[in-house]
Amino acid sequence: MSDTVSPNEGQAEAGGKGLSGYLLGHMREFGLLFALIAIMVFFEIVTGGTLMRPINITNLFLQNSYIIIMALGMLIVIVGGNIDLSVGSVMGFIGALAAVMIVNWDWSVYMAIPACLLVGVLIGAAQGYWVAYWNIPSFIVTLAGMLVFRGLSLWLLQGQSIGPFPREFQALSTGFIPDLFGVDRPNVTALVVGAVVVAIIVWTGLRKRNRNVAYGIEAEPMPFFVVRNAIVAGAFMFLVYKLSTFRGLPNVLITMGVLFIIYAFITEQTTLGRRIYALGGNKKAAKLSGIATERLTFLTFVNMGFLAALAGLIFAARLNTATPKAGFALELDVIAAVFIGGASMSGGVGKIVGAVVGAFIMGVMNNGMSIMGIGIDYQQVIKGLVLLAAVIFDVYNKQKQG
Amino acid sequence: MGTLLEMQSITKTFPGVKALDEVNLRVQEGEIHALVGENGAGKSTLMKVLSGVYPHGSYDGEILYAGNPARFAGISDSEREGIIIIHQELALVPLLSIAENLFLGNERATGGIMNWQETFRRSEELLRRVGLKEAPGTLVDKIGVGKQQLVEIAKALAKDVRLLILDEPTAALSESDSQALLDLLLELKAQGVTSIIISHKLNEVRRVADSITVIRDGSTVSTIDAKTEKVTEDRIVRDMVGRDMSHRYPDRERRAGEVLFEVKNWNVFHPEHSERQIVQDVNFTVRAGEVVGIAGLMGAGRTELAMSIFGGSYGQNISGEVFLRGQPINTSSVRSAIDSGLAYVTEDRKELGLILEETIQTNITLANLPGVSSSGVLNGAEETKVAERYRKAMNIRTPSVVQRVMNLSGGNQQKVVLSKWLFAGPEVLILDEPTRGIDVGAKYEIYNIINDLSREGKGVLMISSEMPELLGMCDRIYVMNEGEFVGELTAAEASQERIMSLIVTE
Numbered sequence: 033m034s035d036t037v038s039p040n041e042g043q044a045e046a047g048g049k050g051l052s053g054y055l056l057g058h059m060r061e062f063g064l065l066f067a068l069i070a071i072m073v074f075f076e077i078v079t080g081g082t083l084m085r086p087i088n089i090t091n092l093f094l095q096n097s098y099i100i101i102m103a104l105g106m107l108i109v110i111v112g113g114n115i116d117l118s119v120g121s122v123m124g125f126i127g128a129l130a131a132v133m134i135v136n137w138d139w140s141v142y143m144a145i146p147a148c149l150l151v152g153v154l155i156g157a158a159q160g161y162w163v164a165y166w167n168i169p170s171f172i173v174t175l176a177g178m179l180v181f182r183g184l185s186l187w188l189l190q191g192q193s194i195g196p197f198p199r200e201f202q203a204l205s206t207g208f209i210p211d212l213f214g215v216d217r218p219n220v221t222a223l224v225v226g227a228v229v230v231a232i233i234v235w236t237g238l239r240k241r242n243r244n245v246a247y248g249i250e251a252e253p254m255p256f257f258v259v260r261n262a263i264v265a266g267a268f269m270f271l272v273y274k275l276s277t278f279r280g281l282p283n284v285l286i287t288m289g290v291l292f293i294i295y296a297f298i299t300e301q302t303t304l305g306r307r308i309y310a311l312g313g314n315k316k317a318a319k320l321s322g323i324a325t326e327r328l329t330f331l332t333f334v335n336m337g338f339l340a341a342l343a344g345l346i347f348a349a350r351l352n353t354a355t356p357k358a359g360f361a362l363e364l365d366v367i368a369a370v371f372i373g374g375a376s377m378s379g380g381v382g383k384i385v386g387a388v389v390g391a392f393i394m395g396v397m398n399n400g401m402s403i404m405g406i407g408i409d410y411q412q413v414i415k416g417l418v419l420l421a422a423v424i425f426d427v428y429n430k431q432k433q434g
Numbered sequence: 435m436g437t438l439l440e441m442q443s444i445t446k447t448f449p450g451v452k453a454l455d456e457v458n459l460r461v462q463e464g465e466i467h468a469l470v471g472e473n474g475a476g477k478s479t480l481m482k483v484l485s486g487v488y489p490h491g492s493y494d495g496e497i498l499y500a501g502n503p504a505r506f507a508g509i510s511d512s513e514r515e516g517i518i519i520i521h522q523e524l525a526l527v528p529l530l531s532i533a534e535n536l537f538l539g540n541e542r543a544t545g546g547i548m549n550w551q552e553t554f555r556r557s558e559e560l561l562r563r564v565g566l567k568e569a570p571g572t573l574v575d576k577i578g579v580g581k582q583q584l585v586e587i588a589k590a591l592a593k594d595v596r597l598l599i600l601d602e603p604t605a606a607l608s609e610s611d612s613q614a615l616l617d618l619l620l621e622l623k624a625q626g627v628t629s630i631i632i633s634h635k636l637n638e639v640r641r642v643a644d645s646i647t648v649i650r651d652g653s654t655v656s657t658i659d660a661k662t663e664k665v666t667e668d669r670i671v672r673d674m675v676g677r678d679m680s681h682r683y684p685d686r687e688r689r690a691g692e693v694l695f696e697v698k699n700w701n702v703f704h705p706e707h708s709e710r711q712i713v714q715d716v717n718f719t720v721r722a723g724e725v726v727g728i729a730g731l732m733g734a735g736r737t738e739l740a741m742s743i744f745g746g747s748y749g750q751n752i753s754g755e756v757f758l759r760g761q762p763i764n765t766s767s768v769r770s771a772i773d774s775g776l777a778y779v780t781e782d783r784k785e786l787g788l789i790l791e792e793t794i795q796t797n798i799t800l801a802n803l804p805g806v807s808s809s810g811v812l813n814g815a816e817e818t819k820v821a822e823r824y825r826k827a828m829n830i831r832t833p834s835v836v837q838r839v840m841n842l843s844g845g846n847q848q849k850v851v852l853s854k855w856l857f858a859g860p861e862v863l864i865l866d867e868p869t870r871g872i873d874v875g876a877k878y879e880i881y882n883i884i885n886d887l888s889r890e891g892k893g894v895l896m897i898s899s900e901m902p903e904l905l906g907m908c909d910r911i912y913v914m915n916e917g918e919f920v921g922e923l924t925a926a927e928a929s930q931e932r933i934m935s936l937i938v939t940e
Contacts (some may be wrong), residue, residue: 306803321779380789
């Protein structure tokens with residue numbers, strides 16, 4: 033999954049220290065990936081094979097899609113040195129707004145969706161304005177936002193649930209890509225898409241690696257590269273195969289995948305992304321290097337508002353109803369995912385891949401523990417401890433690297 | 435009187451730099467001992483070793499204090515023995531009262547409950563002892579730096595100080611505040627307090643010190659007993675510098691071209707207190723290939739001048755005009771200043787110049803990302819190539835350009851900052867204390883880089899608190915005092931005395 037040599041995380045000292053040296057230097061990146069795989073294997077065993085059943089894997093994606101989508105935006109906000117506590121409420125509010133527009137006012141879905149996304153953008157802009165141009169701490173602005181939008185969604189819904197939605201709206205979340213090859217079980221389209229994605233992952237990884245070798249940057253040792261890519265490709269194809277034997281690729285998985293690629297590209301390969309890392313790493317130095325720090329901060333919140341709105345639509349579509357409870361305390365799951373994924377509270381550090389893997393770790397644990405019938409009480413305790421352990425592991429690694 | 439403190443063969447190494455090499459220091463009970471040396475000579479490091487900031491085991495050598503070996507694991511250990519250090523950056527909490535600050539960490543309390551009567555009564559006593567008339571309840575940020583310095587000393591007295599260490603105590607003080615502070619030191623001496631004072635101001639050293647130890651490049655050069663030997667400033671300076679001035683600064687063929695950069699009628703006001711004028715009617719020029727210095731004391735407004743020109747990064751109600759090659763340029767934002775051909779290398783490299791967590795190459799390209807990207811997409815290969823080019827040209831000592839900047843020494847960090855600005859392609863570089871806190875060898879390399887820039891026809895404006903550096907490097911020196919330019923000297927006219935007299939006669 034993480035094919036790039038991270039520009040943001042600790043590099044091992046150059047000079048051949050061999051496999052173990054390399055592994056030690058990149059503990060964070062591999063540790064996270066292997067942790068996810070280990071957790072999945074663990075729950076696969078203790079749930080007696082239920083976790084990896086095609087229908088459950090499909091459910092895993094559907095259940096976690098909105099968290100992952102918001103984690104993309106949250107990572108950027110946190111890398112920029114801020115935090116957004118309002119996303120759960122904003123998500124609920126947008127779901128409520130969509131319900132009111134579509135169900136109560138009879139708006140067309142194709143009008144309501146853009147309108148809701150626009151409202152999300154405006155909410156992000158309204159909060160970002162105070163943070164960016166007035167230097168009001170984001171914690172406070174978004175804490176206020178959390179209360180305001182929780183209240184507004186209650187007001188919109190009058191305390192009631194509103195639904196159901198028309199089919200085309202539900203398709204946002206519960207629709208599937210039909211098999212273009214007509215086989216259907218297994219869904220050949222899904223398999224083809226999966227194979228293409230794996231090929232792209234390996235190809236870009238190879239390209240990056242060759243470039244690093246050409247420039248004398250310490251590249252991942254070849255055996256390691258092969259083993260890691262084999263694991264990633266194998267795991268990926270395994271999941272896709274499972275999906276293909278159920279109903280194929282969910283629409284929301286495509287949305288997520290496309291967003292993931294776009295945001296990974298923006299953060300790692302563009303000047304915009306680089307500037308956001310600089311902003312979070314040292315705001316004053318970034319400003320004195322000619323970076324428009326205020327505007328950038330503002331944009332990170334606008335983006336967050338947009339993604340929270342999208343998540344709100346997907347959530348409402350999945351439940352097929354808008355409830356006053358929607359998104360309650362969800363901001364905490366999103367933030368936890370980003371920190372488990374290796375982002376730093378002080379900004380400037382963190383990767384999109386990490387945030388997504390972090391969200392999956394949380395999601396698999398939620399799902400696995402529910403299947404096992406572990407009570408919500410224990411679930412919370414365990415999730416809390418995992419978050420703490422992940423961050424302690426991070427800090428410990430950093431201290432060791434000096 | 436016996437020996438209170440003896441530091442024997444202290445050696446302390448940081449990655450890449452030997453900061454102290456077999457340093458010896460002997461301080462007699464009840465004296466004022468001055469520790470002098472250039473910036474980066476190792477004075478502050480030595481005092482950090484003494485006070486336990488660098489704990490026992492992180493250095494080599496032995497410390498004998500009051501006759502016994504001292505092995506401090508931290509500041510609290512040395513404070514328990516009555517060794518109190520007052521740093522250049524004051525350690526007061528601005529939003530607490532004087533009384534609260536005096537007993538911070540040393541509270542007058544029983545069972546964790548503050549005894550306010552006792553706190554205030556003792557505070558009044560201590561304030562009287564240091565000659566402060568402020569009420570103990572006054573917030574620290576309401577009093578000036580000079581008085582804050584006295585509060586620091588009172589805080590030391592509250593801890594039953596036996597050996598008081600002051601690191602550049604008068605650097606930020608006005609003349610009269612400085613005098614008051616020195617008088618207080620003499621008075622404390624009469625009460626039996628031993629002090630070590632680190633200072634650049636040799637006249638002050640001569641006035642109060644009983645003995646003087648000179649440190650150069652991390653080694654003890656000499657110890658002078660002021661009671662028996664005649665101390666002249668020349669003698670101290672010779673020991674501090676230790677070699678000919680001509681060798682400390684590389685030669686450069688001096689040929690200034692046309693006027694490249696010009697600032698006219700520049701005025702700047704304080705960012706919070708709009709009535710306070712920080713820079714007043716400043717006019718200056720820099721010619722192509724010229725290195726122009728700005729001399730002045732701390733607080734003269736030099737950094738504020740530079741930052742206000744560089745995209746209005748300091749102050750408000752900024753007025754005046756900036757010209758490049760005779761054309762007015764827009765410097766209203768940092769971006770437009772950079773685009774117009776300016777670069778500003780900040781005084782505070784860690785806070786304002788670098789992103790320490792990031793790699794060398796990320797830092798170098800930061801001010802000119804379009805130079806390594808096309809339509810907003812970064813070209814990683816090009817970025818590495820650029821960074822490698824500067825690594826070679828600047829002699830940045832690092833195994834690779836993807837090394838994080840925080841792992842570099844001060845000198846190499848400074849070269850990264852310079853690389854960043856050179857890659858932005860400026861015509862005029864404003865260098866603010868370009869050699870602060872870096873060792874002598876790296877300084878020489880920085881001077882060479884400055885000379886290369888001048889040879890390429892760039893204009894260099896250099897702010898420095900080290901007068902010898904300005905005298906050694908500059909073609910012309912402006913003297914700034916209290917926000918105004920009070921004089922302009924050519925290289926031939928300039929001397930430390932001339933500069934000082936311009937500052938003093940103002």
